Amino acid sequence: MAIQIHNFSWQKLLPWLLPTAIIVIWQTAAQTGWLSSRTLPAPWDVIKAGVVLSSSGELLQHLLISTRRALTGLLIGGGIGFALGLLTGVSRVAESILDSSIQMVRNIPLLALIPLVILWFGIDEGGKIFLVSLSVFFPLYINTYHGLRSVDKGLIEMGRIYGLSRWALFQQVILPGALPSILVGLRLSLGYMWLFLVVAETIASSEGIGYMTMNAREFLQTDIVVLGIAIYAVLGKASDLLANFLEHRWLKWHAGYRAA
Amino acid sequence: MDISIAEINRLEEASTDRRGIAVQATGITRNFGERHVLRGVDLEITPGEFVAIVGHSGCGKSTLLRLLAGLDQSSSGSLSLDGKRLDGINPDVRIMFQDSRLLPWRTVIENVGLGLEGNWRTAAQHALQQVGLDDRANDWPASLSGGQRQRVALARALVHEPRLLLLDEPLGSLDALTRIEMQRLIEQLWLDKGFTALLVTHDVAEAIALADRVVLIEHGAITLDLDIDLPRRRERGTPEFAKLEGLVLSRVMGIDKVNVRNQIKGHITAIISGDPVLSEIQVETAYGTVTATVSTRSVEEYGFEVGSEVLALVKSNEIALATI
DSSP, X not given: XXXXXXXXXXXXXXXXXXXXXXXXXXXXXHHTTSXXXXXXXXXXXXXXXXXXXXXXXXXXXXXXXXXXXHXXXXXXXXXXXXXXXXXXXXXXXXXXXXXXXXXHHHTSOGGGGHHHHHHHHTTSHHHHHHHHHHHHHHHHHHHHXXXXXXXXXXXXXXXXXXXXXXXXXXXXXXXXXXXXXXXXXXHHHHHHHHHHHHHHHHHSOSSSHHHHHHHXXXXXXXXXXXXXHHHHHHHHHHHHHHHHHHHXXXXXXXXXXXXX | OOOOHHHHHHHOOSOOSOOOOOEEEEEEEEEETXXXXXXXXXXXXXXXXXXXXXXXXXXXXXXXXXXXXXXXXXXXXXXXXXXXXXXXXXXXXXXXXXXXXXXXXXXXXXXXXXXXXXXXXXXXXXXXXXXXXXXXXXXXXXXXXXXXXXXXXXXXXXXXXXXXXXXXXXXXXXOHHHHHHHHHHHHHHHHHHOOEEEEEOSOHHHHHHHOSEEEXXXXXXXXXXXXXXXXXXXXXXXHHHHHHHHHHHHHHHTGGGSOTTSEEEEEEEEEEOXXXXXXXXXXXXXTEEEEEEXXXXXXXXXXXXXXXXXXXXXXXXOEEEEEO
16 A cells, blocks of 8 residues: 555656756756856846746746637637538538548648738737637537547447437437547647747737747847746646536546546 | 356346337348349247257348348338338347447446447346346446457347347357357347347357257358257257258258269360469359369369360368369
């Protein structure tokens, strides 16, 4: 029993070993002057910058703005992607009308659209939300569509025999069967969401984490630049945790996702 | 795993009044493009009868079952249940497949209760008791063995009190011991409930152990319809059982035309000797064409030529030829 508990705590600590070591080495290198603060500020300075910006309320303001943009984009783009994925996933007619066009647009590099986006939406919120929406649209669309199409036909047939109505069949058989794939789409979307938010916020902004970082670069405030990058990393990790949480909650029947 | 029949009997409440349904199939054909899968099948099943259909894979037996389940439409002919024409899925008919088709995202009891309304949990729990799995009600299907999953599928079919139960090789993927256990369970539940049962299987012994009548389908038509008059809880070891099994098997395998040394008479239809060392000889027999690979030298040595009569010897991994 004692050995088990010992092993358990080890398992929990293991993932933190490498990041901790890197930070310790980094701090030491900065303190001894081997690493110039122009290149990379000491971790401690980054934390100090964080504390200063937080206490003025500036950091929270930027963070809220960025999160709001990200979530608005996710809601619009992801919502449309999910809805169209459902449509093409259940209807052959919708599939023939929509799918090939969507797949065609998907292959355009989204960053190539930036000049157009600026022309259409200006440099205000609209453009940023449009970019984020577009980036989360495709992973959710493709995985929803694919998930619905790859539900076991035998299960659908079985549901029909057992007298399920079309709606019950969709709700009890098709949608749960597609859920693992849809959640993969959501996970990918959350990743793209932050990625494209960074791009959008560095183009032209007056607030948000991206703006804060670009602005700090102008004044050679490397500590704030690193702080901004660290915040993106934390936000990315938070999205990942959210996806994990949903998978554990909705896919607890699935052997691959069952908590160990 | 051990199912006590006595216990099931005890758990079984007042037996239901709903008896089996009468099945009548007349001149059923089913074509898939150019392929004629069923060519005029006539089959009558009296209420409460247990009929087993045997035949080679692809003979059309599963297609017939799918027609009865309302999952497919016949190309011609008529199907009726209790004299009423069958159109589409019928709530009196339930089917059990070779794969259990349980929804992995629903617990065992939720699977059994699929499509039920009202007080479904009690009914589902009772059905699970009948198959001896009430203690697994809240587990995920993934945690069950193959035999347990089939028992859940059986409970799911029975909870609807079907008047016709279609069984599409439901025990095909189970190990031998679990199979026999499941056969007894199916037999017992059939005796208790009195539904009409139609079992498709490729296991002749299973068909004889369970059915009142064994029907053989070959190339889309019924070629044998045999009453099995053995008393129930049939013992496989008895001479009567073995005799019936041999009778059906010989029809299925066509053993009457293959002699004791696995030889079939035929004539050579083609000799393909593209290779200097090996040649292929095609022999047409009563069962279709077999191909034997022989050394090119022996083709001349034994005087094999197109049209000559030969014996094809069916060995475990090759076809050998003998001159007559």
